[in-house]
Amino acid sequence: MSTEAKTIPVPWGKRGGLSRKWIALAAILVLVLALGVVGFQRFGNAGAPTASLQTVPTQRSTLIATVNAAGNIQAHEQLNLSFQVAGQVSKINVGLGDKVKAGQVLAELDSTDLALQVRESEVALKIAQAKLAQVQRGPDPNDVAAAKARLDAARKGGPSAADIAAAQARLESAKKNLLDVQSGVDPVTKAKQALDKAKNDLWAAQIDRDGVAGKASGYQLDSANLRVANAELAVQQAQQAYDAAVASQTNTPLAQAEAQVREAEAALAKLLNSTNPQDVVAAEASYKKAIAGPTPEDLAIAEANVETAQISLEQAKLKLKNAQLIAPFDGTVTAINIQRGQQIGANTNAISLADIDHLDININMAEVDLPKLQLGQEAQITLDALSGRTLTGKVTQIAAAGTLQQGVVNYPVTVALTEADPMVRPGMTANVNVIVERKDNVLVVPNRAIRTQGRQRFVTVAYQGQMIQVPVQTGMTSDSQTEILSGLKEGDEVVLNTTTPSNSTRGFGGMGMGAPVFVGGPPPGR
Numbered sequence: 233m234s235t236e237a238k239t240i241p242v243p244w245g246k247r248g249g250l251s252r253k254w255i256a257l258a259a260i261l262v263l264v265l266a267l268g269v270v271g272f273q274r275f276g277n278a279g280a281p282t283a284s285l286q287t288v289p290t291q292r293s294t295l296i297a298t299v300n301a302a303g304n305i306q307a308h309e310q311l312n313l314s315f316q317v318a319g320q321v322s323k324i325n326v327g328l329g330d331k332v333k334a335g336q337v338l339a340e341l342d343s344t345d346l347a348l349q350v351r352e353s354e355v356a357l358k359i360a361q362a363k364l365a366q367v368q369r370g371p372d373p374n375d376v377a378a379a380k381a382r383l384d385a386a387r388k389g390g391p392s393a394a395d396i397a398a399a400q401a402r403l404e405s406a407k408k409n410l411l412d413v414q415s416g417v418d419p420v421t422k423a424k425q426a427l428d429k430a431k432n433d434l435w436a437a438q439i440d441r442d443g444v445a446g447k448a449s450g451y452q453l454d455s456a457n458l459r460v461a462n463a464e465l466a467v468q469q470a471q472q473a474y475d476a477a478v479a480s481q482t483n484t485p486l487a488q489a490e491a492q493v494r495e496a497e498a499a500l501a502k503l504l505n506s507t508n509p510q511d512v513v514a515a516e517a518s519y520k521k522a523i524a525g526p527t528p529e530d531l532a533i534a535e536a537n538v539e540t541a542q543i544s545l546e547q548a549k550l551k552l553k554n555a556q557l558i559a560p561f562d563g564t565v566t567a568i569n570i571q572r573g574q575q576i577g578a579n580t581n582a583i584s585l586a587d588i589d590h591l592d593i594n595i596n597m598a599e600v601d602l603p604k605l606q607l608g609q610e611a612q613i614t615l616d617a618l619s620g621r622t623l624t625g626k627v628t629q630i631a632a633a634g635t636l637q638q639g640v641v642n643y644p645v646t647v648a649l650t651e652a653d654p655m656v657r658p659g660m661t662a663n664v665n666v667i668v669e670r671k672d673n674v675l676v677v678p679n680r681a682i683r684t685q686g687r688q689r690f691v692t693v694a695y696q697g698q699m700i701q702v703p704v705q706t707g708m709t710s711d712s713q714t715e716i717l718s719g720l721k722e723g724d725e726v727v728l729n730t731t732t733p734s735n736s737t738r739g740f741g742g743m744g745m746g747a748p749v750f751v752g753g754p755p756p757g758r
Contacts, residue, residue, distance in 0.1 A: 287694050287725040290716065293676050297669040297710050298612070299604055301595035301645070305615075305660045308590035308648070309561050312581045315341060316554035321574045326583070328568055332559045338583050339570065341555040345429065350552055352422060353545035359485055360541040364534040371525040378402040379522035382499065383515040396500070403496035410489040420486075423474040430470040434463035563587040586658065591649045593625065593662045596635075596642035604668040605630055611647045616661045623656070625649045627666060669708060676713040681726040682706065691720060692727040699727060 319341035326338050366372070381395030441456035526534075567584035570576060593613065597605060611625040629646035647664050649656070682704070683690050693700045704719030720726070 285694065285699070286728040288678060288681070288728060290675055290677050290720050290722055290724045290726060292673050292722055293713070295671045295674050295676055295708050295710055295713060295715055296667055297604075297708060298665040298667055299597065299601040300663065300665045301597055302661065302663050303593045303595035303647075305591050305593055305649075305656060305658050305662055307563075307586035307588050307658050308592050309563065310566075310584070310586035310658075311560065312567075313338065313557050313559075313583045313585060314579045314581055315339075315557060315576065316578055317341065317346075317551055318577045319343075319555060319575070321570050321572055321576060324568065324570065324572060326565050326568070328565055330565045332563060332565060332585070334559055334561050336559045337556050338559055338565070338585075339557040341576075343552055343555040346548070346552040346555055348425070349548040350545070353541065353548040357538070357541035357545050360534070360537040364531075364538050367526045367531050367534040371523055374398070374402050374405050375522045376519075378499065379515070379519035383519045399496070399500040403493070403500055406489070406492040406496040410486075410493050420474070420478055423470070423476075423478075427467070427470040427474045430463070430467045434460070434467050437463040557582055559585060561585070561587060562589075564589075588658060589652060591656060591658065592628070593647045593649070593664055595645050595647060595664050596637075597645050599634060599641045599643065601668075602630075602634075602643050605645065605666060606668075610667045612665045612667065613647070613649065614663045615656065616663075618655055618660075621653075621655075623649055623653060624651055625664070671708055671715065674707070675716045675720065675722060677716055677720070677726050678728060679709065679712055679714055680728045682714055691716075693720070694725045694727055 321339060322342045323340040324338075325336075325340070326332060332338065377398040378401070381398040384395060437456075437459045441453075441460045444452050444456040563585040564587070565583060566586045566588075568582075569584075570580075570582045576582065605627060607627055607630060609627045611627065613623040613625050615621065615623070625647045627645060628648045631644040634641040634643045645666075647666070677691060681691050683692075689704055689706055690701045691704050693702050702719050705717040707715035707717045709715070
């Protein structure tokens with residue numbers, strides 16, 4: 233860019249004599265020299281200011297406003313899984329890095345005893361349900377017939393064939409009930425199983441203690457001795473429980489069934505013998521009881537026994553289920569902290585699971601930026617570990633309350649990655665730019681081109697070698713560009729750096745660049 237020189241007319245003096253002629257010539261010579269010096273200073277350096285200025289054309293573009301923060305990549309879901317019961321690890325069904333589905337069994341404990349408890353509870357429930365059904369049916373026809381036969385026999389002084397047949401039918405029913413009860417597991421058998429297990433555990437603890445005693449001492453030996461002592465105590469407790477079960481065997485369903493068989497046999501034998509008046513009274517009482525059927529209390533007790541048996545079965549099934557480690561969501565195995573054969577306690581961290589296919593970034597936003605954020609806004613993400621790559625995401629969560637850190641209030645915001653990339657790993661540092669506003673096809677200039685004076689904004693335009701300050705109306709602003717609503721048109725060359733030497737910032741008449749004036753007049757067409 234250059235500034236054209238302009239011819240300035242010089243008035244001549246009046247023509248007179250020779251002296252006046254020479255005076256006029258001398259004056260003209262002085263004036264020409266002065267104009268030459270001024271012209272050299274003014275026009276000879278005209279190219280310097282424009283040559284040192286950096287300009288860019290105004291253009292239409294997409295303007296994006298963002299707020300930014302940094303955070304770390306993390307899995308959308310991650311969890312340390314543990315067994316809810318203690319036991320010995322029998323199976324590990326996954327390996328490190330395996331992808332699993334929700335509901336998949338990852339590992340299992342030895343569940344032999346737990347499975348037996350489930351079977352025992354199932355049998356107990358069937359017995360309780362059968363007794364409830366018996367109570368609900370009302371008087372047993374066989375019992376009524378037998379009682380009637382006994383009464384008739386007592387009144388007649390001797391049994392009839394029908395009486396004997398009814399007594400025999402009752403005996404057969406009692407025997408069948410005994411066989412049904414014997415197919416289940418009674419408390420004595422259960423106590424015996426517990427005693428055998430306690431003895432086996434004591435034997436294993438003693439073997440382990442003997443092995444440790446020959447190789448180690450101190451803490452390991454003390455720990456082995458403690459396990460043996462605990463096992464011995466468990467044997468004593470199991471023995472006591474077994475003895476108690478044997479002592480109270482008469483109260484078990486098996487003992488009751490056996491007693492019913494004995495009663496039926498005795499009734500049949502008694503029926504076959506001669507009777508007396510006291511037998512008539514007893515027979516009448518038995519008959520009345522038989523036809524009356526169960527009382528409401530009998531029904532309530534039977535129903536309660538069924539409910540108790542159902543609860544016991546559900547508890548046994550829950551314990552059996554807790555012996556399995558089940559994936560709660562789709563994910564990847566990130567850690568395995570157990571081995572087969574290992575004895576572990578409840579709530580011990582066994583396997584770690586993370587959903588690395590869905591990644592999030594937790595960032596802290598300043599309170600001044602919070603009003604600009606909305607759920608669903610797009611975000612541009614760059615990673616320190618993957619230079620040159622830009623990923624996309626969206627805002628999925630904005631905290632309702634801020635946190636105070638070192639006197640500054642920040643609001644936690646979660647941004648989810650919307651595209652999968654196998655190179656992205658949890659823990660990577662991420663820089664997040666959330667797009668809070670976007671305008672397409674707007675006229676923009678660099679922020680460096682705009683100057684503010686008071687409430688008015690100006691842009692310096694380079695036009696035909698001249699620098700013209702133009703007032704503009706601005707709109708949206710991004711980190712590097714500003715929207716121009718009025719004052720410029722597409723293609724105008726705007727000046728970025730207006731800092732020039734003092735003699736080049738003035739035009740004719742001494743007008744400086746610091747004031748919002750037009751140098752050389754506004755460009756045509758404005």
